[in-house]
Amino acid sequence: MPASAKNVIANLNELRALTGDADGAQRLAWTPVWLKAREWFESKLADLPVEWHFDAAGNRWVTLRGDSEKVLVIGSHLDSVPNGGWLDGSLGVMAGLEVLRGIAEAFDGRPPVTVRLVDWADEEGARFGRSLFGSSAFAGKHTISADRVRTDRDGVKLEDALQTCGIEVDRIGDATIEQAQIAAYLELHIEQGPVLEESSLPLAAVLGTKGVERHAITFYGQEAHSGSTPMAVRRDALAAAARLALEIRPIARKHTDAVCTMGSVKTFPGIVTAVVGRCEATLDQRDLDVEVLKTMLREARQASERFASEEGCTVEWSKIWSIEPILFHPKLIELCEEAIRETAGVSHRMPSGPLHDAAEVARSGIPTVMMFVQSLAGISHNKIEDTKIEHLELAVVAFDRLAAKTMQWIERA
Amino acid sequence: MPASAKNVIANLNELRALTGDADGAQRLAWTPVWLKAREWFESKLADLPVEWHFDAAGNRWVTLRGDSEKVLVIGSHLDSVPNGGWLDGSLGVMAGLEVLRGIAEAFDGRPPVTVRLVDWADEEGARFGRSLFGSSAFAGKHTISADRVRTDRDGVKLEDALQTCGIEVDRIGDATIEQAQIAAYLELHIEQGPVLEESSLPLAAVLGTKGVERHAITFYGQEAHSGSTPMAVRRDALAAAARLALEIRPIARKHTDAVCTMGSVKTFPGIVTAVVGRCEATLDQRDLDVEVLKTMLREARQASERFASEEGCTVEWSKIWSIEPILFHPKLIELCEEAIRETAGVSHRMPSGPLHDAAEVARSGIPTVMMFVQSLAGISHNKIEDTKIEHLELAVVAFDRLAAKTMQWIERA
Numbered sequence: 071m072p073a074s075a076k077n078v079i080a081n082l083n084e085l086r087a088l089t090g091d092a093d094g095a096q097r098l099a100w101t102p103v104w105l106k107a108r109e110w111f112e113s114k115l116a117d118l119p120v121e122w123h124f125d126a127a128g129n130r131w132v133t134l135r136g137d138s139e140k141v142l143v144i145g146s147h148l149d150s151v152p153n154g155g156w157l158d159g160s161l162g163v164m165a166g167l168e169v170l171r172g173i174a175e176a177f178d179g180r181p182p183v184t185v186r187l188v189d190w191a192d193e194e195g196a197r198f199g200r201s202l203f204g205s206s207a208f209a210g211k212h213t214i215s216a217d218r219v220r221t222d223r224d225g226v227k228l229e230d231a232l233q234t235c236g237i238e239v240d241r242i243g244d245a246t247i248e249q250a251q252i253a254a255y256l257e258l259h260i261e262q263g264p265v266l267e268e269s270s271l272p273l274a275a276v277l278g279t280k281g282v283e284r285h286a287i288t289f290y291g292q293e294a295h296s297g298s299t300p301m302a303v304r305r306d307a308l309a310a311a312a313r314l315a316l317e318i319r320p321i322a323r324k325h326t327d328a329v330c331t332m333g334s335v336k337t338f339p340g341i342v343t344a345v346v347g348r349c350e351a352t353l354d355q356r357d358l359d360v361e362v363l364k365t366m367l368r369e370a371r372q373a374s375e376r377f378a379s380e381e382g383c384t385v386e387w388s389k390i391w392s393i394e395p396i397l398f399h400p401k402l403i404e405l406c407e408e409a410i411r412e413t414a415g416v417s418h419r420m421p422s423g424p425l426h427d428a429a430e431v432a433r434s435g436i437p438t439v440m441m442f443v444q445s446l447a448g449i450s451h452n453k454i455e456d457t458k459i460e461h462l463e464l465a466v467v468a469f470d471r472l473a474a475k476t477m478q479w480i481e482r483a
Numbered sequence: 484m485p486a487s488a489k490n491v492i493a494n495l496n497e498l499r500a501l502t503g504d505a506d507g508a509q510r511l512a513w514t515p516v517w518l519k520a521r522e523w524f525e526s527k528l529a530d531l532p533v534e535w536h537f538d539a540a541g542n543r544w545v546t547l548r549g550d551s552e553k554v555l556v557i558g559s560h561l562d563s564v565p566n567g568g569w570l571d572g573s574l575g576v577m578a579g580l581e582v583l584r585g586i587a588e589a590f591d592g593r594p595p596v597t598v599r600l601v602d603w604a605d606e607e608g609a610r611f612g613r614s615l616f617g618s619s620a621f622a623g624k625h626t627i628s629a630d631r632v633r634t635d636r637d638g639v640k641l642e643d644a645l646q647t648c649g650i651e652v653d654r655i656g657d658a659t660i661e662q663a664q665i666a667a668y669l670e671l672h673i674e675q676g677p678v679l680e681e682s683s684l685p686l687a688a689v690l691g692t693k694g695v696e697r698h699a700i701t702f703y704g705q706e707a708h709s710g711s712t713p714m715a716v717r718r719d720a721l722a723a724a725a726r727l728a729l730e731i732r733p734i735a736r737k738h739t740d741a742v743c744t745m746g747s748v749k750t751f752p753g754i755v756t757a758v759v760g761r762c763e764a765t766l767d768q769r770d771l772d773v774e775v776l777k778t779m780l781r782e783a784r785q786a787s788e789r790f791a792s793e794e795g796c797t798v799e800w801s802k803i804w805s806i807e808p809i810l811f812h813p814k815l816i817e818l819c820e821e822a823i824r825e826t827a828g829v830s831h832r833m834p835s836g837p838l839h840d841a842a843e844v845a846r847s848g849i850p851t852v853m854m855f856v857q858s859l860a861g862i863s864h865n866k867i868e869d870t871k872i873e874h875l876e877l878a879v880v881a882f883d884r885l886a887a888k889t890m891q892w893i894e895r896a
Contacts, residue, residue, distance in 0.1 A: 261711065262708060262711045263710075263711025263712055264711075264712060264716050265711075268713075268716060280710060282710070284755055294677075295863065296746055296767045296769070296836070297676075297693060297767075297836025297838075298677075298835070298836035299742070299836070299861060300676070300677070300742065301732060301735050301742055301743075303681060303861075308728055308748060309728060309729060309732070312724075312725035312728040312729050315721055315722060315725040316722060316725050316726065319714060322714050323714050328714075329709065329710065329712070329713065331709035331757075331758055332721055333709055333753065333754050333755045333757050333758065333759060334750050334754060334755060335721060335748050335750050335759075336748075336750075336753075337746065337748050337749075339746075340747045340749075341746050341747060342697055342744075342766075342767050343744075343767060344744075344746050345744055346745070346746060346747075346748075352755040353755075354710075356709070356710050390755065422710070423708065423709070423711035423712070424710045424711055425710075448708075448716075450708065
């Protein structure tokens, strides 16, 4: 029997019942519920002709040996945010397991290339604030010195949490040895945005993950009494920030897939009777094109300086974090589109706004592609996260086709 | 010797040395430092032909009996905010004391009308959040049931703090008996705004205190992932609030002295990676004309509804507090302008944005006027609050003239 969406959905429901509650999925990495999910997943491997092990960063590798030592890897993550959804991450792992099962069956336990399934450790970073933990260690981009001092909200050190799961923080860089012989990496994930639903499309080939520029912007004006300070002499830091909050929209809209977001605004003194003397805002800008990203950052900075000057304020920028755009592999994007078109009749290409483990794999130089399946209302990281059953069915079939096409591509290479 | 600015400034400096520290004035009402200020003030009365007592709300009344039972009252407050300035309130009390001394001397202890000096209790409301405490009790606008449950930040009840100062909260309404025979009320105060300095004017006659409309405004949009949500489908509650923050400015600027302030903005979830789903803002609108106030409130509300609708959001308003404009007495405003013109050569009329004890006196039906003296940089409630010495000198002379003119007006009435 080829990969079956029924099996995938049955497994997802089993996992949800085991590791979720009325508020949603509770599989925070490095917690007992996550370990329970991984133990349950292990039980699903019992009947398959595979070996498995954990690498030095806690990623689980399940290997189905093939005629060639070249490896096709399929992966995603079992960990969730608190009160998370039933599909984010686990869909990719369950679909990967089912594709692996189908391949093992079709080739009688010995496919032409080696196929591995990976369950990445701590994609979300929800407990310790370090997302893509396992996949970045695999990619050689670990941050051990920063990781050693991370704590959760109860003051538990990441280092100690890792140790209870058998992971030595100083050794996580050894996970790079898993890169050997990997010829391609595939990941199926829900879109976590509204684009496919808006266009009535079930599936898309993902072009890569957008680069991100994330900055803290502070406007300094003059705190003043709301009753005694005429409008004409005010130096209102909120006014400057409000103008920037609106200006980032045309800056983003000049480019097809670009986004700019002001997610946080804080006012000081922040009382009803005082003109705002200081306003702290955050800016998050994303695009797949590094030049677009640079342009948007420059335009936002120039706009902020113009608004500050016009409002009698000053402005300071401080970088929070940035990452370059990461492009997926052109040939694999093409195969992904083929698989989608053959399954659903229509395909689509789009960038991913959120980061994924696939971005770390691609950064390490391994040909990578992701497939997105439609999310309802674009909602994720929430118990109401959902996808239509018929779309999950199409996704499993198309992803299975992509795996077959990718094995052939690896064989021929 | 007529009222002397030198005496006023010497007293202000003495009071500052006694009740201030490196951070400014510390005369919070109902605290030992404030009681020390009041005790010091009492010592200044020893050589004057006056009687004094505390009323039921803790206001101190100093009486210089005159030929007529009709009373001219001069007043202000000795209490300050924490880390306050050296002039806010205390200038009015010290100038009043000096004017009283001058009148007693000029009329050999028996002026034609009775003159009283009042030191209002707790104008600032800095400790318990109830400003104009003493003057509103005097005016019959006390709020005993609300006052009984007020606490300071350490959990001390206002009721108990009052008792340590000899005040029974249930009896503060009895302060209204002090209204008897009062024919006029005068108060000198620093402007606490930048208007006079901007116009290079030392003094102004105050037309009244502006009415205030104070509202909490909440925009509801849709929280969404900053990476995966295209600009075109966002329902950004911050964008709606930002548009309102900018729109209140033209709404205010249509009217000469009107002001509109958004002093606080809070974003939810308020994180760098999420489009703002809920935005809470405050609006403070002030004008001396009740119709202007109504128009501005209607326009801001309509604008908020238009922005909410255009941004795919909804909006809710909730009133925090409001007070009507309180107009001072036309004849006393005229006398105040005369006194200023005769002293400084040039006069000005302006409304007060901040409230003052004078507003409560005027609300009780007593003819009232205030005189403002220029504030440097419009700054108050801060240790750097200051006024040029030459302007303090003009203020004392002009205020003394106003008192003389007002006594004559009372006599002739």
